[in-house]
Amino acid sequence: MKQSFQFSLNSCCAAHSGLNRVMCVSAAAGVCSSSVEKKIYVELNETVPCVRLLNATHQIGCQSSMSGDTGVLHVLESESDLDWILSSGPHPPYIVIMETAFFNRSVMMRMKSSSRVAGVAVIVSKTGLADNFSPHTTCPNQNTGVYSASYGSDLANCNVTVWNPLGNGLSYEDFAFPVFALKDENQTQVIRKCYEDHNLRVNGSTPQYPLCAMQLFSHMHAVTDTVTCMRRTDLQNRFSINPEVLCDPLSDFNVWTSTRPLNSSAKGHAANESVVLAATRLDGRSFFWEQAPAAEGTVSGIVTLLAAIQALSPVTQEAPPPRNIFFTFFQGEAFDYIGSSKMVYDMEKNDFVIDLNNVHSMLEIGQVGLRSGQSLWMHSDPVSRKNDSVNEEVLDLMRRMQSAAAGLNVSLGHPLFTQPLPPSSLQRFLRARPIPGLVLADHQTLFNNRSPYYESMYDDAENLNVTYPPDLNPDEQLVYETDAAKSLAEVATLVARSLYLQAGGEEKSLSNITADPKIVSHVTNTHTRTHSRTHTRTHTHTHSVTHSRSLTHTHTHTHTHTHSLTHAHSLSHTLSHTLSLTHTLTHTHSRTHTHTHLLTHTHSHTHSHTHSHSHTHSHTLTHMLTLGVGVAVLLLSLLVTYFISSKAELLFSSACETPTTAY
Amino acid sequence: MNLERIPNEEKLGLSRRYYLGGFAFLPFLWLVNVLWFFREAFLKPTYTEQPQIKSYVKKSALGLIVWVAVLTTWITIFQHFRAQWGEVGDYLSFTIPLGTA
Numbered sequence: 001m002k003q004s005f006q007f008s009l010n011s012c013c014a015a016h017s018g019l020n021r022v023m024c025v026s027a028a029a030g031v032c033s034s035s036v037e038k039k040i041y042v043e044l045n046e047t048v049p050c051v052r053l054l055n056a057t058h059q060i061g062c063q064s065s066m067s068g069d070t071g072v073l074h075v076l077e078s079e080s081d082l083d084w085i086l087s088s089g090p091h092p093p094y095i096v097i098m099e100t101a102f103f104n105r106s107v108m109m110r111m112k113s114s115s116r117v118a119g120v121a122v123i124v125s126k127t128g129l130a131d132n133f134s135p136h137t138t139c140p141n142q143n144t145g146v147y148s149a150s151y152g153s154d155l156a157n158c159n160v161t162v163w164n165p166l167g168n169g170l171s172y173e174d175f176a177f178p179v180f181a182l183k184d185e186n187q188t189q190v191i192r193k194c195y196e197d198h199n200l201r202v203n204g205s206t207p208q209y210p211l212c213a214m215q216l217f218s219h220m221h222a223v224t225d226t227v228t229c230m231r232r233t234d235l236q237n238r239f240s241i242n243p244e245v246l247c248d249p250l251s252d253f254n255v256w257t258s259t260r261p262l263n264s265s266a267k268g269h270a271a272n273e274s275v276v277l278a279a280t281r282l283d284g285r286s287f288f289w290e291q292a293p294a295a296e297g298t299v300s301g302i303v304t305l306l307a308a309i310q311a312l313s314p315v316t317q318e319a320p321p322p323r324n325i326f327f328t329f330f331q332g333e334a335f336d337y338i339g340s341s342k343m344v345y346d347m348e349k350n351d352f353v354i355d356l357n358n359v360h361s362m363l364e365i366g367q368v369g370l371r372s373g374q375s376l377w378m379h380s381d382p383v384s385r386k387n388d389s390v391n392e393e394v395l396d397l398m399r400r401m402q403s404a405a406a407g408l409n410v411s412l413g414h415p416l417f418t419q420p421l422p423p424s425s426l427q428r429f430l431r432a433r434p435i436p437g438l439v440l441a442d443h444q445t446l447f448n449n450r451s452p453y454y455e456s457m458y459d460d461a462e463n464l465n466v467t468y469p470p471d472l473n474p475d476e477q478l479v480y481e482t483d484a485a486k487s488l489a490e491v492a493t494l495v496a497r498s499l500y501l502q503a504g505g506e507e508k509s510l511s512n513i514t515a516d517p518k519i520v521s522h523v524t525n526t527h528t529r530t531h532s533r534t535h536t537r538t539h540t541h542t543h544s545v546t547h548s549r550s551l552t553h554t555h556t557h558t559h560t561h562t563h564s565l566t567h568a569h570s571l572s573h574t575l576s577h578t579l580s581l582t583h584t585l586t587h588t589h590s591r592t593h594t595h596t597h598l599l600t601h602t603h604s605h606t607h608s609h610t611h612s613h614s615h616t617h618s619h620t621l622t623h624m625l626t627l628g629v630g631v632a633v634l635l636l637s638l639l640v641t642y643f644i645s646s647k648a649e650l651l652f653s654s655a656c657e658t659p660t661t662a663y
Numbered sequence: 664m665n666l667e668r669i670p671n672e673e674k675l676g677l678s679r680r681y682y683l684g685g686f687a688f689l690p691f692l693w694l695v696n697v698l699w700f701f702r703e704a705f706l707k708p709t710y711t712e713q714p715q716i717k718s719y720v721k722k723s724a725l726g727l728i729v730w731v732a733v734l735t736t737w738i739t740i741f742q743h744f745r746a747q748w749g750e751v752g753d754y755l756s757f758t759i760p761l762g763t764a
Contacts, residue, residue, distance in 0.1 A: 063762060066761070066762065219761070219762055221761040221762050223761075223762055223763060223764055224764055228749065231750065232759055235753060235754070235759070236759075604762075
């Protein structure tokens with residue numbers, strides 16, 4: 001017995017020293033783990049995810065798992081690749097690297113319904129880009145415009161004119177896997193090389209482990225719809241120790257100004273004010289997060305209106321017209337007219353400097369960047385024009401625009417009387433009041449000939465024909481007068497003169513109203529550059545000396561799924577008027593639900609999103625091994641415990657101890 | 664604690680305390696009662712207090728089975744239907760998972 005006892009002691013010591021060694025190794029591993037991670041994973045930087053958005057009833061966008069989605073890489077280059085991924089490949093799930101040409105509805109919907117796709121990474125490039133690509137819906141904002149069952153029912157739901165017929169609606173689908181955009185060409189090459197080295201099929205043989213894999217991580221917190229999400233955020237704030245924010249409402253600011261100053265603190269009807277409203281939108285969107293250059297869709301309108309404001313400022317000082325001209329830039333129009341509906345709402349509730357009775361007429365600048373043959377089209381609403389007085393006003397406005405176009409390189413046309421208004425902020429005003437108004441656009445009917453990349457990330461400077469001679473450096477490019485800018489300057493002059501006439505100004509002053517192509521070029525070049533934000537900031541400092549007003553701006557909320565243009569900065573060096581910002585939340589949120597408006601659009605919060613690729617060994621092998629080792633350790637420990645327990649008296653009582661007797 | 668060295672009356676007292684304590688919504692006390700006194704109640708040769716200990720163990724086992732059934736049913740229903748219950752489900756939850764329904 002003694003011998004066995006000592007033997008067991010020795011074995012304990014051995015085990016103990018063994019344990020120490022194990023700990024040392026793991027401690028060392030802990031210190032060096034970051035470099036080990038670097039050997040396994042390659043982190044990818046220039047990537048943009050698609051995020052989740054919610055409205056009152058649905059969720060759209062993409063979602064990844066809480067710890068990221070990992071899958072074996074496969075590059076999609078042909079139809080047979082797609083079949084491999086969806087049915088015959090032996091190592092699902094796959095992360096699909098997609099060329100631009102394959103990023104269309106049919107491919108994405110096939111992958112959406114498959115469980116073998118863990119994620120998608122789209123290579124963003126112009127090569128292989130189709131002639132048109134618009135992830136927006138075919139009939140933008142069809143339920144929140146003016147046309148409905150009770151107003152122009154035959155015109156509703158794009159029955160007469162489909163504005164974006166080539167839109168594939170991808171932005172409004174709900175994907176259960178992450179979708180990323182790869183923007184850096186060098187990193188894309190690295191990925192391709194990894195794929196070619198390890199994953200490529202050679203002569204029909206399937207590749208074996210180890211394979212190249214990728215992990216996409218873009219976990220979204222919000223789910224179901226806005227109501228659920230805001231409720232859960234409330235519950236978190238009230239009862240949780242570490243409240244997590246689940247989603248933010250889409251909110252930002254509208255920007256407005258006027259030729260005659262209005263007292264911004266006075267709310268409600270402004271006495272003796274008859275106002276001509278000049279409006280345009282300020283936002284754009286695309287499938288991916290904050291990748292919406294919106295050059296033709298939005299920037300053309302902004303630039304035109306800014307230039308018109310600048311052209312009008314000297315004349316409205318010297319020979320002020322009887323009516324006030326009220327310029328406004330609406331934010332969030334892509335999402336059911338957030339900005340314009342808020343302004344109309346405020347006007348109706350007497351919570352704005354003017355109200356709807358002050359509005360005489362409205363001119364909206366739509367997409368005006370790509371005129372073909374110098375023609376622009378004046379869109380109007382046929383339903384309100386059935387009323388004679390409104391019709392007279394609209395015809396007057398059109399006449400004034402025609403006379404303003406005299407001598408300019410612009411020819412104005414009017415589409416068919418029966419054609420409804422395109423999606424525009426004017427529709428929200430018409431919902432409240434039959435205001436005579438026009439929407440100026442470069443398209444007669446549908447967008448796609450003029451704007452083939454409507455609300456997509458490809459609607460960039462090149463789409464607007466903003467091109468520079470090749471030998472200019474970036475600073476020279478900023479002040480270069482492109483043809484696109486000259487064209488927009490023409491349109492701006494037209495708009496300024498029309499507004500002046502509409503406001504009751506004299507014909508004789510018209511020739512003094514001209515938009516300065518230099519300013520137009522500068523603003524266009526700034527807004528169509530991808531890094532326009534940082535550049536405009538530095539410019540504001542140099543120009544603030546020459547111009548009197550500085551701004552109170554900027555958005556405190558940047559939780560917008562839009563291209564946050566530094567509109568206010570550029571405005572500061574073209575205007576000498578005070579600008580005002582009105583906050584636009586997506587309608588008001590009321591807990592007591594007495595309002596008819598409810599918070600509708602929100603976007604999901606997320607922790608940082610990352611993207612990394614690695615080699616991976618077979619999943620089943622490692623899992624089985626781990627499970628097997630675990631079970632073996634369990635059984636071993638049970639066995640050891642049993643043996644020790646049954647020999648307890650032997651092991652734990654010394655020779656001379658008198659066992660206590662229990663009775 | 665080693666039951667070998669305890670007089671029988673103390674064993675009875677222990678079993679009774681565990682049995683009564685389990686009524687305070689503490690089914691684990693019943694579980695312990697069953698496991699700990701099983702050998703005493705059923706496998707040991709008879710002694711005076713054994714029938715009572717046996718009855719306590721049986722009643723604890725019964726209570727335990729009822730609790731397990733109720734909890735299993737509720738947990739299954741809750742996990743399955745919480746997402747569909749919308750507002751009610753959220754108010755019943757202590758932690759709501761992020762990003763999934």
